[in-house]
Amino acid sequence: MFASDFSLPTMLHARVLKSPYPHARVKSIDVLGAEELGATVVTFKEIPQVRYCPRLVSVPSATYKDWLVLTGKPKYVGEPIAAVAAETEELAQRALESIEVEYERLEAAFDAEDSMGMKDLIHEEIELEDEVLKVEKNIGCTLEITEGDVEEGFREADVIIERTYRTNRRYHNQLETKTAVVRPEPDGGVTIWSTTQTIHNSRLLIHDIFGIPVGKIRVVKVALGGSFGSSIHVNPPVPIAVALALKSRRPVRLSYTREEDHHDHCSYQMVFKLRLGAKEDGTLTAGHLDAVLDIGAHQIQAYPLLGCVVGWWVSLYKLPAKSYVGKAVYTNKVPSCAFRGYGNPQITWAVETLMDELAEKLGIDSLDFRLKNYIGEGDLFWGQGPTVKSIIQSCGVEEILQRGAEMIDWYNRPKPEEQTGRYRRGIGMGRGYHTSSAGAPVPSSIVDFGGASLKLNEDGTLDYVTALMDHGCGTLEAHAKIIAEELFVPLEKVNIISADTSTTIYDVCTHASRGVYSGGGAALKVAKQVEEKIREYAARMLDAYPHALKIYCDEERGQGVVTAEGIEDRSVTYEEIATTARHKNWGMIASVDSYRQPSCPPHFTGYFVEVEVDTWTGKVRLERVIAGADIGTVINPDLAAGQIHGGLAMGWSMTTLEDTPYDPLDGDLKNRGFINNYKIPSTQDLLDLNDLTVFFADTYEPTGPFGAKGIGEGALNPVAGSVANAIQNALGIRFYELPITPIKILKALEQKGG
């Protein structure tokens, strides 16, 4: 059951009043018409004047706060100013339309450069911990890092290339629009069913904003209809519905229309100036990256992202010296939030394209160039930013690249200059990685830990409860497998129990590809604790030493069995242990505990892509894809492959299709939020089953549960680079802007005279 499917008796339907202007001040608001229709109305004047950041994944010193539940100074078209709740959605819609607002319009900027020169500040003040910061030039936050002597590094280089890359501003287009159903409770608390990747952070945020005691806020875990990072932060419908529920004292359902959802969140749009230098033998010597993030009208996690962008960059290839200047700039557009990869797809595209170009100039094969410089086993890795460093302990990059190259016949790939005619073929590759969680041996600026509880039932089955969300990637099933494996029970004997914030301990969030690596780690921890207690009770029953007992799975009886090996009649099933424990009042075998992974090992991926470009229409078709992934032990091969399939489709779409352009005349999205003008691929757009090969490298991650790592984001990160490089191989033309649309391709072909 999804949040948007959920309904309660006496529930009211809510609608949000959205700003029609990209930047304005509300001079007056008249809600009498709405109230006369019987609606409950909440405006920006009545919500708690608490500035917050909706994402609680980072520590306070890295969490910039510039949001209010509802605003009197809207900063983008679509920003919520007021909200109504009424008996039916139709009545709520009429109530909404009856609200009269007078606005004073302000200057607006739709591009980071313009914004930095704008007189009207989008935010004058924002907060960081208890400090109030004055914003200058609409810059939300900055980060600069230098390591090594970069000038010297560039002097040593025989070849230097610098390019400017502009990414698109994509929309997650997760199938379920953002929704919250909130029921006010008699004790002054609330129960919340919502689209979220983190029930505990939702609870904490509502507590921070409304002051309701934490224990009186119950956020229930429900199925989530896709997210890809758009619900790492608490979405606006949640606090808005809470405000309406508290005022009306009725349950309230606020579910965004698709067009509202399209105005609610988008990916981070980035402009990179990237410079890399290499010696003629192909060794990289230095790099400089200038990153300007166009983050829209609010910060969600711009500051941590500045750290991740440089982290992702420097963890791809060995750079003895590197410097980075990053800034996050406010614009009057839909706020940006994490989108599968959190900056990694963007920077990997830029780097993989530049690596190809550099290799060409050096006269070295681009695959060999990568093999020479990649960061792998034994190397220092800081993908999650400068505060999260660790040494890589498992790496399958060589296997991925070499096997993939062989399968696609890499060294015999087409030559662009030899191709004529309407259709041109090209083969390109890209490699990348993503972290598995944001764990580390010491605290960092990122909160990353989880918790789980496990109990042994009277019939030998186990109940497993965790707050960690499963987005449908098989995460919780993987945990169940881990537990079943550890405790020698058949998989179906592990029950995954529904959860809410009252019955679970804290888990930070399902993101950063940490579901299996971190969450599975927590499951493993409690499983081991349960095992100890099983041994202890079994020892009492068998008059044996707990550590000497053996445990195995009796498939026939479907039970875990504990036995003193070799000695007759000295074995006992889990069911017998649990029942005895109950009759003898020993207590129930159970464990609740938190767990933090001491590292965030990268999982690696590589894509080899063959495309066909139609030079008459500019359309690009995927012909063949070979995808390799190193995810350590593959716990769920089908579901892991499913991540690759989805990552490929999403990456293909990122490279060739998606963007949310703005109309500078009215500051709104050109498509007004309607997705008939935001296309994603259909079944007919992607390649046939036989043309897609997925393989897994044979590796083992010592820190992962049973050697496993994550895969969710690594599945996406290198796709854009590989597709862009394939297009370059087909046409001999390189593009420095995403998406690479048919329009741009035809224009470039004309300029080239092809």
Add this chain to the structure above:
Amino acid sequence: MNIEVTVNGQRRRFDVEPNTLLLNLLRDGLYLKGAKYGCGIGECGACTVHMDGEAVLSCMILAVEADGRRVDTIEGLADGDELDPIQEAFIEEGAIQCGFCTPGFIMTARALLNENPDPSEVEIREYLKGNMCRCTGYVNIVRAVQAAARKLRK
């Protein structure tokens, strides 16, 4: 307006306003939450149901247009505890990730297999192109339809 619609084999009477959408009648009037709202304008296929045996988008059909007709939703596919072979195939082939698009896909696939019990991959992809999935890249969905076709042919 009074209408009579046969939903999943059961005749039902409703009194609806002309502007009620079939999707909302099913979801809010009958609590059949399988058909989903994904976009409201026919772009995503999440609201797919069958009307008189044809796959249609319920977000663009007025409830009054269903008067006297037969409407079948995903909830009508399973026979008690026994799943429809298409549902089974989707589960077995890993074609379900977040699951939000699944009812729409299964209803479209059901219509396809009713018309064409042995579709090629090309035919499957063409028939399903009005259903969007953001999670799976469609690979396992296509496999599931092929597996379901095999099951049904037995």
Add this chain to the structure above:
Amino acid sequence: MEINRFNSHIIPIRFDYHAPKSLEEAVRLLEEYGEEAQILAGGTDLIPKIKQRILEPKHVINLKVIPELACIKETSDGFKIGALTKLRTIELSPLINEKLPVLGEAARVIGSVQIRNRGTIGGNLCNASPCADMATALMVLDAIARVDSVEGTREVPIGKFFDGRGQTIVVPNEVLHELTVPHLPEGTGSAFVKVGWTTFDIATVNVAVTLKLDDEKVADCRIALGACSPAPFRVRRSEEALKGKKLTDEALEEAAQIVSEHIEPRERWRRAPPEYRRKTSKGLALEALTEAAGGARRLTK
């Protein structure tokens, strides 16, 4: 401002609903309610437009209950296709696929099966989109539209069906009844080509061609271009350039080039700039001409 009036969850306006059982009843309703009424055929264009508040009818007239409005009939002069004939029916019709294949091909690339199970040929035309695939195909078939009202009936050749300003010539008290399509001469090859951003999209450019050969010379040729002007149209100059000529690659290329020189896109069109449509229309025209020529050759063997 519009953003707060959009609501695609529901139909955000109220209207009176009518389901006339005969054409007489329908035209009487249109006479009475005219300007304030909209016709509900498949609903796949009307309902999204209402949700986006582009149309706010006070009366909605459902024509699907009128039996004679959905049909495909062959007569001695040609075919009669009722306005309410579903696109899926046209797509799958053995008659259409045998005798008017370009129409079946155009229907097939509209939307998805779900959309074609509801969408109608009349709806596709009367929505007056410059991208309407059926319109481009009907242009090369020299179709004639029959439009009814209380005053009677009138016939309008498809070339005059669109007014060039984003509307059809159907006035508020009228309804499109049927399309008459003359037989295609034997041995006519045809093709329909469309490109959109994905395979489930409206056309950025579409082209329809019919071509008949006499020996290796072009006896008859009709070329229509869609999505590149306010309404799809026949590119007569291109047809004239080919008529009577020997079928060579150069002749086809020249004809395609002429097609590309006749686009009339609007500044405010957002999909693609004129340059893109110019180049792509040439490519698609050449592809369609080549395919139609190939078909004509095969049929005259």
